[in-house]
Amino acid sequence: MLEGKATFEVGSAFYNPKAEMVRDLAILAAAIYRRDRGHLRVLDAMAGCGVRSLRYALESQADFVWANDSNSDIQGILHQNLAQLKSKQYRISDRDAIRVFFDCYNQQDYYDLVDVDGFGSPVPYVHACLSACAIGGMIYLTSTDGRTVTGRAADNCLSDYGAVARSHPAIHEQGLRLILGNVQQQAASRGMGIEPVFSYFTGQTYRVMVRLVSSIQLNEKNYGFLGFCHECGTYQTVGWRSLGRSHCPHDQRWLVVSGAMWLGKLHDVLQITQMIKLAKEWGWISQVRLLELMQAEAEMPPYFYTLGEIGRRGKLDIPKSNYLIQTLKELGYRASLTHVDREAIKTDADLKTCVRIARTFSS
Structure with a gap:
């Protein structure tokens, strides 16, 4: 092996x-x-x-x-x-x-x-x-x-x-x-x-x-x-x-x-930043992607909202994570993806706000 x-x-x-x-x-x-x-x-x-x-x-x-x-x-x-x-x-x-x-x-x-x-x-x-x-x-x-x-x-x-x-x-x-x-x-x-x-x-x-x-x-x-x-x-x-x-x-x-x-x-x-730098030096591309997700979510609240839950509560198709994150940031909220669930977002906005934003994309 x-x-x-x-x-x-x-x-x-x-x-x-x-x-x-x-x-x-x-x-x-x-x-x-x-x-x-x-x-x-x-x-x-x-x-x-x-x-x-x-x-x-x-x-x-x-x-x-x-x-x-x-x-x-x-x-x-x-x-x-x-x-x-x-x-x-x-x-x-x-x-x-x-x-x-x-x-x-x-x-x-x-x-x-x-x-x-x-x-x-x-x-x-x-x-x-x-x-x-x-x-x-x-x-x-x-x-x-x-x-x-x-x-x-x-x-x-x-x-x-x-x-x-x-x-x-x-x-x-x-x-x-x-x-x-x-x-x-x-x-x-x-x-x-x-x-x-x-x-x-x-x-x-x-x-x-x-x-x-x-x-x-x-x-x-x-x-x-x-x-x-x-x-x-x-x-x-x-x-x-x-x-x-x-x-x-x-x-x-x-x-x-x-x-x-x-x-x-x-x-x-800081540790994740150093790990990303070393992983790039070693050519570990998959590891860099994972570590960048960790870096983005590190400052987020201790929970996340799944895209399926946002869609279910809004009676919508599953929303696009990139649109949700970008719009939330434009409105002054913090938001990121999470490595724990690739079909979820972390944010300090409440779920009702996420549903409202998902509706704007849907319409």
């Missing part, structure tokens, strides 16, 4: 070729960290066949990579694939990831990038992986549990995230924000904070990369609730002190509230 600069065998190890973009984004972020900091030590806690470990070493120029996977049956493949690296560049182990994280903490062996690519919810690993990350370093988390974060498994969401997830058109962005909120809250409980580097919904899985910082970032403005009115389709952020009076501003109906979740930026604009 060939991916990026890595040549590898899969054998019986897990490898998802459809997740190459997920790995590309991590490689770009890690390469920028290595360039800016002058060092990069990576802990790949659930390495699978080792393709990520190889790419961190070969493309991001990692000084050291620890490839761990608790499945002892694939150790042969890991050794075979990583043998192409210099002996001092890597370590291979078959230990439980949580034990690895706490051993790193006990030995004060902190890593610049901790990659946690597991199945299901990432929450069981969050507290432990914070212990293995250096201050200023990055953590890359995966969630494959879409049912929990989209409101289809309410009890699981309560037990994993300490939150309520309700169904609405922007549920997949909600998934990213629930994960970020959980990491932020767990970091705050230890007197630290996280800053999102980027957040990515692939269509099946949720990936967030965060930077660990030494000061608490959690506050009532960036960590709270999202309200949705099923009657008129309006979204509204709801603060902790407003939970008892969360009404729709249009018809005074009670909002359906999800949270608590992260309400701040999904992406670091």
